[in-house]
Amino acid sequence: MSSITDLIRKEIENLSTDATRTNVGSIITLADGVAKVDGLSKVMFNEMIEFPNNVLGIALNLEEDSVGCVLLGDVSSLKEGDEARTTGKLLSVPVGKELLGRVVDAVGRPMDGKGAINASQSLPVERIAPGIIPRKSVDQPLQTGIMAVDSMVPIGRGQRELIIGDRSTGKTTIAIDTIINQAKINKQGEASGDANFRPVFCVYVAIGQKNANVARTIKTLEESGAMEYVTIVSAPAADNPANQYLAPYAGCAMGEWYMENGMDALIVYDDLSKHAVAYRQISLILKRPSGREAYPGDVFYLHSRLLERSARLKEDCGNGSLTALPIIETQMGDVAGYIPTNVISITDGQIFLEGDLFNKGIRPAVSVGLSVSRVGSAAQIKAYKKVAGKVKLELAQFRELAAFSQFESDLDATTKASLDKGARIVELFKQTAANPISVEVQTSLMWAMQNNFFDSIAVGDVNRGAQSLRKYLETQGKEACDLIYSTGKLEENTEQKLRSAVEDWKRTFS
Amino acid sequence: MPSKFSSLITKLVKESTNEHGIIDKSLVNNVLVGLKEINSPMHQEILKEFLTEITKTLRFQLVEVEFGSETSKSVMTKLKDKISATISRPLDFKFTTNKSLIAGYRIKLVDDVFEDSVQSRLSKLSQSFTS
Numbered sequence: 001m002s003s004i005t006d007l008i009r010k011e012i013e014n015l016s017t018d019a020t021r022t023n024v025g026s027i028i029t030l031a032d033g034v035a036k037v038d039g040l041s042k043v044m045f046n047e048m049i050e051f052p053n054n055v056l057g058i059a060l061n062l063e064e065d066s067v068g069c070v071l072l073g074d075v076s077s078l079k080e081g082d083e084a085r086t087t088g089k090l091l092s093v094p095v096g097k098e099l100l101g102r103v104v105d106a107v108g109r110p111m112d113g114k115g116a117i118n119a120s121q122s123l124p125v126e127r128i129a130p131g132i133i134p135r136k137s138v139d140q141p142l143q144t145g146i147m148a149v150d151s152m153v154p155i156g157r158g159q160r161e162l163i164i165g166d167r168s169t170g171k172t173t174i175a176i177d178t179i180i181n182q183a184k185i186n187k188q189g190e191a192s193g194d195a196n197f198r199p200v201f202c203v204y205v206a207i208g209q210k211n212a213n214v215a216r217t218i219k220t221l222e223e224s225g226a227m228e229y230v231t232i233v234s235a236p237a238a239d240n241p242a243n244q245y246l247a248p249y250a251g252c253a254m255g256e257w258y259m260e261n262g263m264d265a266l267i268v269y270d271d272l273s274k275h276a277v278a279y280r281q282i283s284l285i286l287k288r289p290s291g292r293e294a295y296p297g298d299v300f301y302l303h304s305r306l307l308e309r310s311a312r313l314k315e316d317c318g319n320g321s322l323t324a325l326p327i328i329e330t331q332m333g334d335v336a337g338y339i340p341t342n343v344i345s346i347t348d349g350q351i352f353l354e355g356d357l358f359n360k361g362i363r364p365a366v367s368v369g370l371s372v373s374r375v376g377s378a379a380q381i382k383a384y385k386k387v388a389g390k391v392k393l394e395l396a397q398f399r400e401l402a403a404f405s406q407f408e409s410d411l412d413a414t415t416k417a418s419l420d421k422g423a424r425i426v427e428l429f430k431q432t433a434a435n436p437i438s439v440e441v442q443t444s445l446m447w448a449m450q451n452n453f454f455d456s457i458a459v460g461d462v463n464r465g466a467q468s469l470r471k472y473l474e475t476q477g478k479e480a481c482d483l484i485y486s487t488g489k490l491e492e493n494t495e496q497k498l499r500s501a502v503e504d505w506k507r508t509f510s
Numbered sequence: 511m512p513s514k515f516s517s518l519i520t521k522l523v524k525e526s527t528n529e530h531g532i533i534d535k536s537l538v539n540n541v542l543v544g545l546k547e548i549n550s551p552m553h554q555e556i557l558k559e560f561l562t563e564i565t566k567t568l569r570f571q572l573v574e575v576e577f578g579s580e581t582s583k584s585v586m587t588k589l590k591d592k593i594s595a596t597i598s599r600p601l602d603f604k605f606t607t608n609k610s611l612i613a614g615y616r617i618k619l620v621d622d623v624f625e626d627s628v629q630s631r632l633s634k635l636s637q638s639f640t641s
């Protein structure tokens with residue numbers, strides 16, 4: 001008997017001590033998904049805070065004698081006086097290809113009922129953007145498949161291009177079409193067996209949207225077969241502001257994983273206006289001093305630190321890229337609002353969508369005058385640059401002259417020709433949603449326009465003609481397009497083949 | 511920002527501490543009675559600052575020690591000496607038994623918690639399953 005007690009005594013003596021040190025505090029006030037916590041003197045900014053019942057919070061406000069935490073998840077179980085503990089960890093989300101085809105919330109938990117996500121890696125939500133040294137200038141195209149965009153405001157991999165416009169002007173459609181086009185190109189590239197092919201993986205972050213809209217977007221992506229390349233991060237309007245605030249950073253971490261592992265990714269933030277509003281709500285509850293339009297003073301930093309994380313990395317840093325398409329909603333076309341001007345100054349250009357054009361049926365409603373891409377043309381393929389180089393100017397002139405078109409009979413021949421050409425380009429650029437056009441077909445269509453093949457077609461029939469030509473180029477006339485696809489150039493013999501294909505088509509079109 | 515009473519408050523807090531530098535309730539009471547007798551026109555303000563300071567000092571002096579089971583005096587003294595040796599300010603120890611720890615200890619000093627108990631190990635274990 002005594003030998004057993006001896007044994008136990010010995011075991012107890014040898015027990016390792018495993019003391020842990022935690023920094024604790026208690027909830028003083030609790031309101032609107034934000035807890036003010038007393039104590040926690042050693043907390044770090046953005047650290048994860050643990051509350052009872054597995055509720056997590058993030059320390060956002062570090063004050064002299066209290067800490068403001070935004071709470072994630074079900075806060076109804078918490079009450080004043082509950083204990084809060086530091087965890088020593090920053091909030092992380094799962095990353096990797098396991099997330100493709102999935103819909104997740106702001107902390108990476110599945111929301112699509114397709115079971116657990118077995119991601120083996122995770123990354124902190126808030127990270128420092130790549131510095132200047134590992135970055136490279138943007139020089140590879142990211143085709144949106146939208147003619148008006150690819151020809152006039154081309155986007156390159158690693159670029160940040162803002163999509164801006166009033167409500168319901170087709171902003172989301174531009175972003176979703178771009179994603180659909182990536183999926184199309186990815187499939188084509190993978191089928192070709194080209195070892196150097198670089199697919200683009202996509203992350204779509206829905207912030208403060210109605211659940212019905214998110215569902216519609218998911219459906220569009222599924223129907224077009226793009227979902228297998230996409231991760232959707234959703235923090236809908238019904239979600240608490242903390243999740244809406246976090247979602248873009250979480251999505252960005254998921255996109256960064258591709259970039260850091262030498263791959264290319266595209267991320268859409270739909271939209272950052274609602275993100276700023278969620279942040280304003282949190283800040284007001286935290287009683288931070290507010291400035292212009294009641295936004296807190298650091299609202300610029302809110303978006304700059306997010307968008308700076310998009311980059312194109314050098315070859316010796318893996319050659320990956322993260323392209324960002326943030327979306328901003330304006331009020332009655334006012335781009336001079338606080339949040340729009342901030343984001344315009346951070347991005348490398350913008351696609352401005354005009355309500356007037358949209359209502360006139362000119363869709364996508366890309367404004368020629370106000371849309372720019374500061375780096376993109378370096379990323380256009382040679383063939384396209386050759387045929388689309390002047391189109392932006394031509395269209396801008398047309399918009400200017402269009403005001404005088406009512407005096408058509410009095411106008412000189414060159415002005416009239418310019419008006420005719422412009423009207424035809426406008427028709428050529430009309431494109432329905434979820435219908436991306438490959439760059440080689442775009443190039444060919446543009447070539448046909450620049451070589452006057454549409455001149456004999458009435459303006460009202462140009463769009464129908466373009467669609468018919470597109471079909472021809474994708475079937476019988478495929479040879480020229482294939483050459484453009486493989487070489488990226490419009491060489492002498494390619495141009496000949498293209499000419500004969502377009503001439504053949506023209507004979508059949510009526 | 512030091513207030514105009516700060517030197518007075520420091521003196522009053524000193525009057526409220528015993529020979530070990532620990533705040534003593536009866537001494538605090540003496541100060542309160544004294545303040546009331548003087549009944550200065552700034553009584554309210556002085557009272558508020560004095561009590562704030564006392565609460566703060568109390569918070570920094572208190573060390574709450576919980577054991578999972580009854581513990582001998584000698585262990586308590588050992589622990590006291592060890593903690594006092596690392597922290598230079600006067601400390602007021604409160605020892606209690608908390609059966610929910612099952613075995614082990616939990617020491618709370620201002621907002622730092624040092625803990626090694628069966629309960630904490632179990633909860634760590636259960637967390638490793640769920641996350």
Ligand SMILES: Nc1ncnc2c1ncn2[C@@H]1O[C@H](COP(=O)(O)OP(=O)(O)OP(=O)(O)O)[C@@H](O)[C@H]1O
Nearest residue numbers: 166167168169170171172173174363364431432433
């Ligand atoms: N190129 C297009 N051709 C035809 N219809 C379009 C086109 N682009 C958008 N639409 C239609 O216009 C409507 C609004 O488009 P969308 O949702 O993309 O706009 P939005 O600017 O994102 O709107 P919101 O402000 O609600 O977010 C949708 O019904 C969409 O199908």
Ligand SMILES: [Mg+2]
Nearest residue numbers: 171172173270
């Ligand atoms: Mg939208």
